[in-house]
Amino acid sequence: xxxxxxxxxxxxxxxxxxxxxxxxxxxxxxxxxxxxxxxxxxxxxxxxxxxxxxxxxxxxxxxxxxxxxxxxxxxxxxxxxxxxxxxxxxxxxxxxxxxxxxxxxxxxxxxxxxxxxxxxxxxxxxxxxxxxxxxxxxxxxxxxxxxxxxxxxxxxxxxxxxxxxxxxxxxxxxxxxxxxxxxxxxxxxxxxxxxxxxxxxxxxxxxxxxxxxxxxxxxxxxxxxxxxxxxxxxxxxxxxxxxxxxxxxxxxxxxxxxxxxxxxxxxxxxxxxxxxxxxxxxxxxxxxxxxxxxxxxxxxxxxxxxxxxxxxxxxxxxxxxxxxxxxxxxxxxx
Amino acid sequence: xxxxxxxxxxxxxxxxxxxxxxxxxxxxxxxxxxxxxxxxxxxxxxxxxxxxxxxxxxxxxxxxxxxxxxxxxxxxxxxxxxxxxxxxxxxxxxxxxxxxxxxxxxxxxxxxxxxxxxxxxxxxxxxxxxxxxxxxxxxxxxxxxxxxxxxxxxxxxxxxxxxxxxxxxxxxxxxxxxxxxxxxxxxxxxxxxxxxxxxxxxxxxxxxxxxxxxxxxxxxxxxxxxxxxxxxxxxxxxxxxxxxxxxxxxxxxxxxxxxxxxxxxxxxxxxxxxxxxxxxxxxxxxxxxxxxxxxxxxxxxxxxxxxxxxxxxxxxxxxxxxxxxxxxxxxxxx
DNA sequence: AGATGTGATTGTTACGTTTTAATCGATGAC
DNA sequence: GTCATCGATTAAAACGTAACAATCACATCT
Numbered sequence: 001x002x003x004x005x006x007x008x009x010x011x012x013x014x015x016x017x018x019x020x021x022x023x024x025x026x027x028x029x030x031x032x033x034x035x036x037x038x039x040x041x042x043x044x045x046x047x048x049x050x051x052x053x054x055x056x057x058x059x060x061x062x063x064x065x066x067x068x069x070x071x072x073x074x075x076x077x078x079x080x081x082x083x084x085x086x087x088x089x090x091x092x093x094x095x096x097x098x099x100x101x102x103x104x105x106x107x108x109x110x111x112x113x114x115x116x117x118x119x120x121x122x123x124x125x126x127x128x129x130x131x132x133x134x135x136x137x138x139x140x141x142x143x144x145x146x147x148x149x150x151x152x153x154x155x156x157x158x159x160x161x162x163x164x165x166x167x168x169x170x171x172x173x174x175x176x177x178x179x180x181x182x183x184x185x186x187x188x189x190x191x192x193x194x195x196x197x198x199x200x201x202x203x204x205x206x207x208x209x210x211x212x213x214x215x216x217x218x219x220x221x222x223x224x225x226x227x228x229x230x231x232x233x234x235x236x237x238x239x240x241x242x243x244x245x246x247x248x249x250x251x252x253x254x255x256x257x258x259x260x261x262x263x264x265x266x267x268x269x270x271x272x273x274x275x276x277x278x279x280x281x282x283x284x285x286x287x288x289x290x291x292x293x294x295x296x297x298x299x300x301x302x303x304x305x306x307x308x309x310x311x312x313x314x315x316x317x318x319x320x321x322x323x324x325x326x327x328x329x330x331x332x333x334x
Numbered sequence: 335x336x337x338x339x340x341x342x343x344x345x346x347x348x349x350x351x352x353x354x355x356x357x358x359x360x361x362x363x364x365x366x367x368x369x370x371x372x373x374x375x376x377x378x379x380x381x382x383x384x385x386x387x388x389x390x391x392x393x394x395x396x397x398x399x400x401x402x403x404x405x406x407x408x409x410x411x412x413x414x415x416x417x418x419x420x421x422x423x424x425x426x427x428x429x430x431x432x433x434x435x436x437x438x439x440x441x442x443x444x445x446x447x448x449x450x451x452x453x454x455x456x457x458x459x460x461x462x463x464x465x466x467x468x469x470x471x472x473x474x475x476x477x478x479x480x481x482x483x484x485x486x487x488x489x490x491x492x493x494x495x496x497x498x499x500x501x502x503x504x505x506x507x508x509x510x511x512x513x514x515x516x517x518x519x520x521x522x523x524x525x526x527x528x529x530x531x532x533x534x535x536x537x538x539x540x541x542x543x544x545x546x547x548x549x550x551x552x553x554x555x556x557x558x559x560x561x562x563x564x565x566x567x568x569x570x571x572x573x574x575x576x577x578x579x580x581x582x583x584x585x586x587x588x589x590x591x592x593x594x595x596x597x598x599x600x601x602x603x604x605x606x607x608x609x610x611x612x613x614x615x616x617x618x619x620x621x622x623x624x625x626x627x628x629x630x631x632x633x634x635x636x637x638x639x640x641x642x643x644x645x646x647x648x649x650x651x652x653x654x655x656x657x658x659x660x661x662x663x664x665x666x667x668x
Numbered sequence: 669a670g671a672t673g674t675g676a677t678t679g680t681t682a683c684g685t686t687t688t689a690a691t692c693g694a695t696g697a698c
Numbered sequence: 699g700t701c702a703t704c705g706a707t708t709a710a711a712a713c714g715t716a717a718c719a720a721t722c723a724c725a726t727c728t
Contacts (some may be wrong), residue, residue, distance in 0.1 A: 003473070005714055016678045021716055031676060046469070051449040053714035056683050061386065063429070063450070071418070071615075072411055081405060084432050088439070093446045095397070096430040098418050112427045114387040116397070135380070170602070224613055253617045277559055280614045282589045287619065296545070312394035339684055350708045355686060365706060387684035390713050671728080678721070683714105698701085698704070 004045045013041035039299050055117055058300060060140075064306060066115035067097040067106060067123040069190070070222065072277040073250055075295055076124070079146060082299025083122060083238055087267050090307055092119070097197050099126050099223060101187060107132060114139060120306040122146050122299075127189040129263040131134040147298060148191060150320045154180055157222060158307040158321045160193050165291045165325035166199020167206075169245050169273050172327055173290070174207045177273060178243035182215035184230050186222035193222075196275065200245060215241060222247060227254020242270060243333075249274035249281050256332070260285060272332040287330040338379045347375035358383060361426035363546050387449055392472075398640060400617055401431040401440060401446035401457040403524070404556065406610040407584055409629055410458070413480060416633025417456060426453070433460050435521060448473060454640040456480050456633075461523040478640040479631060482525060484654045490639040492632055492655045496526050499625045499659035500533025501540075503579050503607050506623070506661055508541045510605060516549040518589060519581040527556075527581050529566060529611065532608060534579055549575060557582060561588020569596050576604060576668075583615050584607040586622055590666070594619060605606035608664040621664040628657050 006024075010017045015034060016249035023038040028036075041047075055061040066083050067162045068076040080096070095116060097109030106126050113121050113136070120142035123133070130151045133143050150157035173181055183200055185193045201211035217233055219226040221247060227250060234240065235258075248251035252274030259266055260319050266272050266286045274281060301321060309316045340358075344351045349368060356364045359371040364372075375381075389395040400417050403412040414430070421428050429450060431443030440460050447455050447470070454476035457467070464485045467477050477489060484491035507515055517534055519527045533543035551567055553560040562582060568574065569592075580586035586608030593600055600606050600620045608615060611626035635655060643650045 003714095007611055007714080017715080018678055018680095018717085019676085024675085025716075032709080034676080046472075048445065048448045048473070050390070050451065050714050052386040052395065052451055053683090054716075055386040056384070056685085057716045059683075059716090069413055072408070074406075074408070077406055081432065084430065086403070089441065093429055093431075093450060094366065094415075095427055096418065097427075098415065108422065114382045116427060117384060117386055117692080138380075139382070149456075224617065253614065255616050280587065280617070283558070283591050283614070285617055285619055311429065317388055326603050337684095340686095341684080350709055351685080352687080352710095353706085356707090359686075363706085368706085384684050387713090388686075390715085391684080392684040393713075394685095669728105671726105673726075676722085676724105678719105680719090681717090683716090685713090687712085688708100688710095689708100692703095692706085695703085695719095695728085696701105698699105 004047050005050070006281020007046070009038065009041045009045055009047050011294070012045060015037045023320055045302045046259070059116050059287055060119050060310075062091060063093045063116060063118045065095045065097060065118040065121040065123075065305070067109050067113075067118070067121065068101055069099055069124050069126050070107065071096070071098040071099055071231075072223065073248070074280065074292070078295035079124075079299035082133045082296040082301075083303045086300050086303040087306070092307065095309055101190075110136060110307050114141065117141075119310045120144065122306055124148060125191075127193060133317055135330045142306055142309040144302050144309070146302045149322065150318075155307060156302075156318050156320070158302040158323075159307065160293045160298065160325050161200065161324045162195035163199040163324075165275065165293075166196035166245075167203040168325065168327045169196070169200070169275065169291055170200040170203035171207070172329070172333065173243045173245065173271060173273060174203065174209070176271060176333060180215070180239065180241040181243045181245065182217060182234070182241035183212075183245050183247070184217045184219070184227070184251050185220055185225070186251070188218065190222075191304060197248055219251065222251055224250045224254035224257070227251035228258040229254075231255050231262065234262070240264070240270060244270055244272050245272045246272065248287060249290055251275045252282065252290070256285055256288070267332050267334055279330050280328060281328075286332045287332040290328050292326040292328050298323070338381050339384070339426060340381070343375045343379055343381050351461070361475055361655070367413075383601040394644075396425060397427045397429055397452045398637070399429045399431060399443070399450070399452040399455040399457075401433055401443050401455065403433055403435055403458050403460050405432040406557065407582070408614070409582065410609045410628070412629035413633035416630040417637045420634050420637040420641070426641070433565050435460055435524075437461060440568060444470060448475065451475075453603055453644045454478065455499065456636050456640055458482055459525075462525060476640055476643040478636050478643070481634045483656070485650075490636075490643060490652050490654070491637065492636040492657075494627045494632065494657045494659050495522045496529035496659075497533040498581075499535065499609065502531035502659065502661045503530070503535035503536040503609065503625055504534040505541070506663070506667065507577045507579065507605060507607060508537065508543070508579070510667060512605060514549070514573065514575040515547075515577045515579065516551060516568070517579050517581070518551045518553070518585055519554055520560070522552065522587070524556075529551075529580055553585065558584045558588035558591070561585035561590075562592040563588075565589050565592020565596065567643075569598070574598070574604060578604060578606050580606065580608045583610045583612045583622060583624055586624070587614065587618055588623070590619055593631070599667050601668055611662050615662075616664060618650055620666045623664045623667040624662050625663050626660040632657070
């Protein structure tokens, strides 16, 4: 339970606490010989800086908060990996918050971030209410939106064009000559779901079809389990669509499982396209056509922007970065 | 940038800072009317407790550290979900550290945990060196091992019996009458890999076979990409095994992909069994026989033990919990 | 020699909270 | 009427660090 402080180190090295602090934070300010002495004292005593004391005094911490919608989704895991890698390189710790699509949990996580006085927050919002984020900004906490376009010009955001992605998906289905296309989606509050539908409708219109003919199956979650339930829901109807566009790959994987179990063949009876191109899309029962996104990059770039905003507040220019998705064709639409 | 402190709240409510602190930490100690006054002052001013100041003074924080080997592996994601859920219920924040199997990164993460003065650490160690953990315990930070048996009696650990699991897998293959069984594994430093091999050898011996006949393909990582490389490695040899036991499902999924691409049929030419029973095991090209573990429970129970050790240090009894795995048979071994 | 400058180091204060002992006001016992 | 008791509240002292102004030693310049 030894709690060795900067004072103990100072005593041991025969310097003042201030010098030890300098060695820790501005090594170039202190003479080589004293620095060595301090450093070996640190090593001998096993001193570890007290992050809270440092944060309290300095007014800001070396942590960032990351709030995602579903940590069980490989999409967010990849994003998290990108965030973690860069943050860790820059000496920042990442506090993880999983909202599970629940607004309450999201708010609770943001509160924790505020209490911890994180330097900044990376968030994929679970709905469109920007108020809670202002609460953070008012406290001087930088916020970068991840996989979500900026709500205002004075903020950073990194996203992938979901309208284009949705259009790509349906355009691909239309090229296959399909007649009855359905969109399998998650909660309406999630922006990605809306945008992808908008893209889908746009592609229908561009193909000379009525956007209103797009059938929709909406689920409360975007997991494989929900996808399987969506399959049951779909099979209970009289006329099965001949092509399905799922709002993400987890829904698609579950849908695939549900269809196959019911004896519906993919792609012979129904074509299927997912979204995200998670690692497993290419390894699923019937390999999955999907829309690929630069996931890891998304997390990394977002973190880059966030840390720039934190470390260079005056030179920092807010940026809205929009990546473009790619279509990856596989068996499920052949 | 308003930074409203406990003092401002006190002024507004017409009480002393100490009373505000009591409202925050021991509400039962303060009279109902004053409590109400303080609470509305808190609300009106938008006060959020400064976690660092609190930690500094109280001597401990409301955060726990979670160090995993590969956040890209659904196994660990499920564990993390269990941890996050319980921690969040109890008002704790989770700091995530991903070691990516690198000892250096793991050490860096543990240092960050120490600096943040986390209340406790949950860790799936990436190798067998217990020294670094002592560094944490010496600082009064509780440590619970996750998916790893205890190294000493005075610590908590939650694990699943990997020897049994390995034996189950190979026993299942032997029952299928296979002759040439190979074990596809990750880094030797990872205990899980060793234990599962030990179980495999034990099953061979129990089946009247020579344990030494177990061929081994060892990869530096336990990812799908590594599994695919393992397939190439295997295909370069003259005599293909007729059954493969992969140390985890990611390796198995990659292996499956590699084999199918080379025209090797599963299970007709080669049987395949994985480990972990991740969600995608049942959805892969050929659905995967696997060894199921109570993953989410693992994380939740570990956190339960950790928080008990933190909050009730005197009544806490160290526990070593060992779950048992299950065999789930699917197409890949039929 | 004295003045000036430079680089290295130190003393002190403040950050926002928790905690302990001390204070206060009121109630009831004698 | 005095005194003890009790619950509610307060004042003040930490916790470990960062930051800034102040000091110091010493070399360089005039």
